Amino acid sequence: MSKHAFKKGFTLIELLVVLTILGIVFSIGYANFRDYSRKQVLESFARQFRSDIRLAQENAIAGKKPEGCTVLDGYLVEFTENLYSVIAVCSPAQTFPIAEVFNPTGITTSPSYFPMPSFTFKALSSGVTFSNEASAINGFQNIILSQVNTSNTVTITVTSGGEIK
Numbered sequence: 001m002s003k004h005a006f007k008k009g010f011t012l013i014e015l016l017v018v019l020t021i022l023g024i025v026f027s028i029g030y031a032n033f034r035d036y037s038r039k040q041v042l043e044s045f046a047r048q049f050r051s052d053i054r055l056a057q058e059n060a061i062a063g064k065k066p067e068g069c070t071v072l073d074g075y076l077v078e079f080t081e082n083l084y085s086v087i088a089v090c091s092p093a094q095t096f097p098i099a100e101v102f103n104p105t106g107i108t109t110s111p112s113y114f115p116m117p118s119f120t121f122k123a124l125s126s127g128v129t130f131s132n133e134a135s136a137i138n139g140f141q142n143i144i145l146s147q148v149n150t151s152n153t154v155t156i157t158v159t160s161g162g163e164i165k
Helices: 012-062 133-138
Strands: 069-077 083-091 092-104 107-111 118-122 128-129 140-147 151-157
Touching: 012 083, 012 107, 012 118, 012 140, 012 151, 092 128, 128 151
Parallel strands: none
Antiparallel strands: 069 083, 069 118, 083 092, 107 140, 118 128, 140 151
């Protein structure tokens, strides 16, 4: 065997280059997955929110009264920054909580008009009453679901005619 025989294998430099490339690819993939995962949490919450307010609307249109309610006025949807509530409003001055849903961690709710909005789907009709004067004048209320520390937002609009977009 000669003195200058080549040994098969990789040099330390080659291994370091390969490991560096793998690290960069993994970092980019992880960042994209994390962003996708965050967007999915927001989209899932937006779907749940739309579903809950559509159910409140359907119950109001159908005149579905909770047990103990004598005369149904409508279904109220109220907001705070971290939760929303669906409440059956009955006469005389009775309320029946139907659902109270807390926002997932890192998601906030904000209205297009202040103070925090609430709106009521009127019983046996497709109309909506807004608690906020600006919403009542403009005929719609935007509810903006935002994710903290990202630019991800979903806007849900409820019109005075009862349309949910």
